[in-house]
Amino acid sequence: MxxxxxxxxxxxxxxxxxxxxxxxxxxxxxxxxxxxxxxxxxxxxxxxxxxxxxxxxxxxxxxxxxxxxxxxxxxxxxxxxxxxxxxxxxxxxxxxxxxxxxDALKALGHALWLGVTFPINPELTVVMLQYLVEESPKEADTCAIAAATANYITSMRCGADDDLTFFASQMMASVAGEHSHVTNQSAFDLWRKTLQLDKPKVFLKKLSGAIDQLVADDWWVDRDKIKAKLDAEGK
Structure with a gap:
């Protein structure tokens, strides 16, 4: 890192x-x-x-x-x-x-979509997700979704003992504290389950919604073409 x-x-x-x-x-x-x-x-x-x-x-x-x-x-x-x-x-x-x-936030939206869609350097993806946390109100669920995604990305692309994995887990703990005043493990586990941050299909769909808001339907890439190519390649 x-x-x-x-x-x-x-x-x-x-x-x-x-x-x-x-x-x-x-x-x-x-x-x-x-x-x-x-x-x-x-x-x-x-x-x-x-x-x-x-x-x-x-x-x-x-x-x-x-x-x-x-x-x-x-x-x-x-x-x-x-x-x-x-x-x-x-x-x-x-x-x-x-x-x-x-259009800085629009650029961030593109960075987030590309950084999650493609297996690029996970550290770069995590930085983009950190920006989203910083740009969102502390009490907003978007912060929790971004942190959960960072945790998910590092778990998929890095080892359990990787420094970036630890960084992402600390980011999630910090967001939990600011979002819902979580201060212990049991409260964290309940918070994570309540917001369905343990279900990638759920929070990734919510992240997609947040990205759509940032981009405001002004895409600089052809997402359908990219998705079709990835599907054809089996990725």
């Missing part, structure tokens, strides 16, 4: 140093990645094109230039979608969400 959850939301840390501490450093990195983009050709791999755009987007967030960050991230999303690079598509949604643009 660390690529997403321990990056100060945006960047990996190296040796505890803040690599982007001042504008001069930010501008230097910005220049570097803009030159990378200028040097791209038709043969440049889509993954590299996406990563260059996302690096610029993240830098612009640090520079409080959310509008530019959004544009770069949306361009990255388009390339990722067209090439079915779904984990990178979620990373692009992450940058769009952090840019705090007018």
């Amino acid at each position: 660390g690529k997403y959850l321990n990056k100060g939301q945006i960047f990996d840390a190296e040796s505890g140093e803040d690599l982007y501490a001042n504008e001069e450093q930010l501008q230097s990195r910005l220049d570097f990645f803009e030159k990378q983009i200028q040097a791209q050709t038709a043969d440049t791999p889509a993954e590299k094109k996406i990563k260059n755009l996302l690096e610029i987007g993240r830098i612009q967030i640090e520079r409080y230039k959310g509008s530019d960050a959004w544009k770069k991230a949306f361009s990255a999303f388009d390339i990722a979608r067209d090439n079915e690079l779904w984990e990178l598509a979620v990373e692009a949604c992450d940058v769009m969400f952090l840019s705090e643009g007018p």
